[in-house]
Amino acid sequence: MSxxxxxxxxxxxxxxxAAAGGPRGFVRRYIFSTDHKIIGIQYYFLALVxxxxxxxxxxxxxxxxxxxxxxxPFVAGGIMTPEQYESLLTMHGxxxxxxxxxxxxxxxxxxxxxxxxIGAPDMAFPxxxxxxxxxxxxxFVCMLSAFFVxxxxxxxxxxxxxxxxxxxxxxxxxxxxxxxxxxVSIGLFCMATLLGALNxxxxxxxxxxxxxxxxRMPLTVWAWFVTAILALLSFAVLLAAVVMLLLDRTAGTxxxxxxxxxxxxxxxxxxxxxxxxxxxxxxxxxxxxVYIAILxxxxxxxxxxxTFSRKPVFGYKAxxxxxxxxxxxxxxxxxxxxxxxxxxxxxxxxxxxxxxxIAVPSAIKTFNWLGTLWGGKLRFTTAMLxxxxxxxxxxxxxLSGLFLAQPAVDNMLHATYYVVAxxxxxxxxxxxxAVFAATYFWFPKMFGRMMSERLGKLHFWFTFVGAYLIFxxxxxxxxxxxxxxxxxxxxxxxxxxxxxxxxxxxWMVFATAAGQLFFLWNFCWSxxxxxxxxxxxWSATTLExxxxxxxxxxxxxxxxxxxxxxxxxxSVPGAAEDFVMQDSLPAEKGAGQG
Amino acid sequence: xxxxxxxxxxxxxxxxxGKNGEDGSGGKGRYGGDGWQEAAGGRRVPQxxxxxxxxxxxxxxxxxxxxxxxxxxxxxxxPGSGWVALPALPRILWLNTLxxxxxxxxxxxxxxxxxxxxxxxxxxxxxxxxxxGVLFLAGQIVAWKELAASGVYLxxxxxxxxxxxxTAAHGLHLAGGIVALxxxxxxxxxxxxPRTATEVAAMYWHSMDVLWVFLFSLLMLAx
Numbered sequence: 023m024s025x026x027x028x029x030x031x032x033x034x035x036x037x038x039x040a041a042a043g044g045p046r047g048f049v050r051r052y053i054f055s056t057d058h059k060i061i062g063i064q065y066y067f068l069a070l071v072x073x074x075x076x077x078x079x080x081x082x083x084x085x086x087x088x089x090x091x092x093x094x095p096f097v098a099g100g101i102m103t104p105e106q107y108e109s110l111l112t113m114h115g116x117x118x119x120x121x122x123x124x125x126x127x128x129x130x131x132x133x134x135x136x137x138x139x140i141g142a143p144d145m146a147f148p149x150x151x152x153x154x155x156x157x158x159x160x161x162f163v164c165m166l167s168a169f170f171v172x173x174x175x176x177x178x179x180x181x182x183x184x185x186x187x188x189x190x191x192x193x194x195x196x197x198x199x200x201x202x203x204x205x206v207s208i209g210l211f212c213m214a215t216l217l218g219a220l221n222x223x224x225x226x227x228x229x230x231x232x233x234x235x236x237x238r239m240p241l242t243v244w245a246w247f248v249t250a251i252l253a254l255l256s257f258a259v260l261l262a263a264v265v266m267l268l269l270d271r272t273a274g275t276x277x278x279x280x281x282x283x284x285x286x287x288x289x290x291x292x293x294x295x296x297x298x299x300x301x302x303x304x305x306x307x308x309x310x311x312v313y314i315a316i317l318x319x320x321x322x323x324x325x326x327x328x329t330f331s332r333k334p335v336f337g338y339k340a341x342x343x344x345x346x347x348x349x350x351x352x353x354x355x356x357x358x359x360x361x362x363x364x365x366x367x368x369x370x371x372x373x374x375x376x377x378x379x380i381a382v383p384s385a386i387k388t389f390n391w392l393g394t395l396w397g398g399k400l401r402f403t404t405a406m407l408x409x410x411x412x413x414x415x416x417x418x419x420x421l422s423g424l425f426l427a428q429p430a431v432d433n434m435l436h437a438t439y440y441v442v443a444x445x446x447x448x449x450x451x452x453x454x455x456a457v458f459a460a461t462y463f464w465f466p467k468m469f470g471r472m473m474s475e476r477l478g479k480l481h482f483w484f485t486f487v488g489a490y491l492i493f494x495x496x497x498x499x500x501x502x503x504x505x506x507x508x509x510x511x512x513x514x515x516x517x518x519x520x521x522x523x524x525x526x527x528x529w530m531v532f533a534t535a536a537g538q539l540f541f542l543w544n545f546c547w548s549x550x551x552x553x554x555x556x557x558x559x560w561s562a563t564t565l566e567x568x569x570x571x572x573x574x575x576x577x578x579x580x581x582x583x584x585x586x587x588x589x590x591x592x593s594v595p596g597a598a599e600d601f602v603m604q605d606s607l608p609a610e611k612g613a614g615q616g
Numbered sequence: 617x618x619x620x621x622x623x624x625x626x627x628x629x630x631x632x633x634g635k636n637g638e639d640g641s642g643g644k645g646r647y648g649g650d651g652w653q654e655a656a657g658g659r660r661v662p663q664x665x666x667x668x669x670x671x672x673x674x675x676x677x678x679x680x681x682x683x684x685x686x687x688x689x690x691x692x693x694x695p696g697s698g699w700v701a702l703p704a705l706p707r708i709l710w711l712n713t714l715x716x717x718x719x720x721x722x723x724x725x726x727x728x729x730x731x732x733x734x735x736x737x738x739x740x741x742x743x744x745x746x747x748x749g750v751l752f753l754a755g756q757i758v759a760w761k762e763l764a765a766s767g768v769y770l771x772x773x774x775x776x777x778x779x780x781x782x783t784a785a786h787g788l789h790l791a792g793g794i795v796a797l798x799x800x801x802x803x804x805x806x807x808x809x810p811r812t813a814t815e816v817a818a819m820y821w822h823s824m825d826v827l828w829v830f831l832f833s834l835l836m837l838a839x
Binding site for chain 2: 146147223224256259262263274275299306
């Protein structure tokens with residue numbers, strides 16, 4: 023049997039498998055599925071539920087901040103207590119950081135598109151992938167259950183600083199069972215993320231199609247790959263910290279509780295641990311976590327700006343190296359979260375310098391995004407608008423980071439709304455803009471139908487203007503000394519003057535949240551009634567667009583691609599069309615698929 | 617033309633590997649030849665993916681223990697830490713360490729037999745390694761009991777907390793390793809070739825061995 027015959031026989035066998043369409047039966051196909059596409063969608067919907075919950079919590083907080091004596095029908099006791107406010111704050115942060123910003127960009131879109139974009143039939147370890155999702159799901163259910171236990175949800179913030187988080191019920195409502203549940207949930211989340219990360223890395227290294235060299239990978243794949251490495255190295259550390267904190271709470275150890283801790287005039291029986299140790303371990307995870315949330319967004323933005331400018335990414339390799347540099351630097355700057363912890367000024371100086379140096383790869387990225395846009399034939403689709411919005415918000419949120427990176431300035435601003443404004447813009451809003459951009463861009467591929475551009479644009483303008491109107495004034499609240507985590511600004515004389523601004527922010531939250539209804543409506547309506555999507559609606563070049571919309575069970579219906587080109591060959595001189603697919607043969611320019 | 621040959625039957629599975637390659641991924645480079653194993657369900661996963669996956673998993677395990685160990689060093693070095701060193705560590709730990717090293721040695725032998733196609737020898741040595749692993753865990757529990765009998769518990773002081781934490785975390789990881797060793801001997805046919813299965817299981821096992829030697833040295837030398 024010659025090589026050609028054998029390959030063709032094998033291709034036929036593979037086609038037959040693909041035609042069979044994977045497992046039958048609803049449960050195997052849609053619930054306990056090993057198909058990375060289904061798992062990606064599962065992650066996406068999990069994040070959607072989490073983000074809606076998180077938004078409801080933030081609306082409750084904003085209501086209380088604007089009108090502290092307001093009677094809320096669904097709050098036990100009518101008027102929200104400071105402790106209830108803190109538990110909302112804790113759960114808002116936790117849900118958003120872990121279950122939205124970590125799951126949607128990486129677990130959702132990464133799962134769905136990484137294998138397709140590198141020409142693989144699935145992840146390297148499909149069953150492990152399924153396990154990752156279901157552990158994440160269990161973790162999510164566990165986290166939500168904290169609302170319903172005696173004492174309610176924990177009040178120690180998403181950072182769970184010890185000793186507040188280490189001593190149990192005595193430190194406040196929610197610090198009993200609620201905090202323990204929180205820790206168990208985060209421990210589960212760590213394990214799920216570690217399994218997911220090792221799957222992403224192995225898939226990228228070993229499952230690439232013939233011809234898909236590292237520097238032919240789309241920048242999205244690079245971003246997911248580097249993100250997975252960050253997740254692998256940082257979540258393992260968080261897991262260790264969580265185990266130790268759990269032992270402090272349940273087994274009487276004193277890893278994080280100092281000697282002679284007195285709470286509510288009661289001496290705690292603990293011997294000489296260190297709360298700073300928790301902060302170090304937590305932020306060693308916590309800072310890379312910021313990049314875990316934002317790097318996939320950078321990848322998506324690069325991908326979309328190129329596609330909708332009809333130009334190659336400006337400085338592709340520089341983008342790859344900048345991604346790696348941001349990932350690497352992300353591991354050596356955790357101390358900037360701890361400038362006010364009493365750390366030595368020399369350490370603070372080192373952390374400050376390293377933090378400021380992140381501006382270099384970030385500036386390279388921004389410069390290259392602008393370079394990609396420059397002179398392009400811009401197409402202002404909704405996806406493009408959100409990608410442009412990402413660049414805008416990334417710059418705005420990043421600039422305030424330069425102020426906070428300096429210990430002297432940070433000392434003044436650390437516990438204020440300035441920090442809240444900074445991290446919401448750079449980590450929350452920017453990452454969500456990328457998620458929206460990715461949704462509008464890939465919805466046709468994932469669900470086989472187009473989303474409404476008209477509703478999409480309405481959604482974009484509401485969100486873009488709304489986000490700025492919410493978070494820009496927060497900088498001034500912070501500069502005026504508005505302390506974060508305070509439940510009631512009217513209780514403090516010097517802060518009560520800020521109340522009109524607080525109310526303005528709350529009104530803007532209502533408007534922006536209402537604007538998200540356009541998205542939800544668009545999403546649900548398009549799922550059923552959207553225009554049927556062709557295979558390549560955006561005339562894009564990467565491998566996901568050679569597949570059907572939605573793709574077959576094995577992605578390529580047995581016809582696995584061979585890659586001959588880089589990922590962003592737009593407006594190639596002499597080509598028949600203004601884009602050349604990655605699997606087009608080099609000899610026949612623009613002649614379709616090889 | 618890629619020659620696929622069935623080499624030997626281990627645990628009921630048929631070993632499939634390329635003639636040119638070490639691990640079934642074919643010997644013609646990434647793009648030449650057929651580096652893919654066509655397995656049940658039409659899926660194609662190269663065997664080296666399992667090695668990569670195990671390396672990454674070990675990276676995560678390493679970071680987990682790096683976090684614990686750095687916590688230990690920081691806690692011990694804290695000014696005014698009131699650090700109380702453990703009384704002499706149970707002497708059975710030395711024996712356990714030897715047993716674990718012996719287990720790694722047995723595993724090396726087993727893989728050598730595997731490569732030379734001696735299935736009986738492979739199974740004998742592999743079982744020996746597994747039994748040594750179980751003995752090590754039993755020995756660790758004995759060590760715990762000895763410590764507890766002398767009144768040193770998890771919450772007694774910082775050094776005892778770290779001792780129990782290190783040994784328990786390592787013991788759990790090693791127990792996972794024992795499951796993997798048993799699984800290699802008994803597993804049904806799968807997408808993982810026996811050669812790769814033995815390779816990744818051995819990678820994990822040796823790493824846990826080295827990790828223990830490191831933790832034990834740390835507990836001995838930096839009490």
